């Protein structure tokens with residue numbers, strides 16, 4: 001027995017409350033309640049110190065792809081750790097990072113061939129923002145320093161990523177520390193801020209976006225967008241065609257399009273990347289969460305030869321991209337990522353996903369009829385169920401009611417782990433979830449919603 005296993009659950013709970021500050025967590029609540037401590041993973045299940053099993057309904061924060069402790073991935077990791085655990089990309093190449101970039105270049109949208117590694121989604125977006133601006137500088141357009149962003153957007157929690165975000169409750173406190181952006185309305189059709197309804201919508205929000213581009217002509221470096229679905233904003237699924245029109249506008253006004261595929265990448269939407277659904281190739285793309293199948297922190301900011309070339313020059317020209325993170329291109333993470341790509345092929349995962357996406361759609365129909373469900377949104381194997389106090393008027397539950405949290409606590413009692421986004425219940429399981437596990441996930445969530453709201 002390892003030393004860690006020798007520590008009792010009681011001791012772990014005590015130390016956790018005394019020493020571990022959990023993210024996005026009111027620690028006063030955390031310290032008061034009894035917490036679950038996970039020690040094992042098997043497929044789509046997490047197992048706690050007492051042997052209780054929880055279906056991982058949010059793929060361990062949207063990262064897990066092939067299930068927990070998948071044999072092939074474990075072996076790839078073990079194999080790599082016996083050869084090289086880490087070596088820096090500052091001044092040296094490393095085998096796994098090279099092969100991974102070459103393999104990813106084959107599957108990313110056309111033209112995206114240059115990979116800048118980092119280790120999480122926020123840093124991938126920081127890199128994207130700095131890269132876009134420095135590109136403009138090298139192109140003799142230093143006045144193009146502004147970014148167009150969307151309301152309800154989420155791009156991470158470091159300051160640059162927060163600046164291009166648009167979620168009030170997360171971001172308002174830090175306003176004095178942020179740079180200003182040009183914020184466009186999001187195509188949040190259930191609560192359209194332009195007053196349109198889904199049935200009578202000509203994507204008026206695209207006109208608003210174009211107006212902002214015209215008004216700020218010559219001042220915008222890039223536009224930042226989560227393609228198809230704004231994840232942390234509440235699984236806000238955009239109308240078909242929106243992304244393509246954003247791409248067209250970026251072309252027309254010569255603005256770099258930065259796609260944040262951190263949540264959507266690696267199969268989540270039913271294609272390898274969300275952009276592919278609309279035949280869109282962004283100028284810069286950030287990838288992270290699913291890249292190493294949920295095993296290790298890894299991220300990349302991918303761009304075109306055109307953007308990359310603008311950074312080439314004599315050393316003295318100072319065109320170097322002055323950015324880098326210590327664990328950039330970590331060989332262990334890259335080795336797992338490579339094996340994960342192999343599993344996508346070997347398991348025919350994208351094809352296998354299609355019937356599961358259809359099954360999820362069918363299962364969600366039941367939720368739409370529930371008296372406190374305002375909106376049900378799905379994109380691939382991701383879904384959001386927005387709970388409302390009043391279905392007729394769409395009046396939200398007051399956020400202080402913690403309705404989402406309460407539903408998830410109820411689900412936990414029934415062996416499902418989920419984590420809400422405000423009043424929206426999230427479904428975001430590992431891509432390998434079986435039909436029966438998906439059915440369990442849906443039935444537990446619907447029962448939990450019923451218990452809490454009725």
Ligand SMILES: *Cc1c(COP(=O)(O)O)cnc(C)c1O
Pocket residue numbers: 119120121122123125154155156157226231232260261262263264288289
């Ligand atoms: C999670 C997420 C991020 C931030 O990634 P971290 O690894 O948590 O820093 C950025 N963008 C999107 C769309 C995300 O879902």
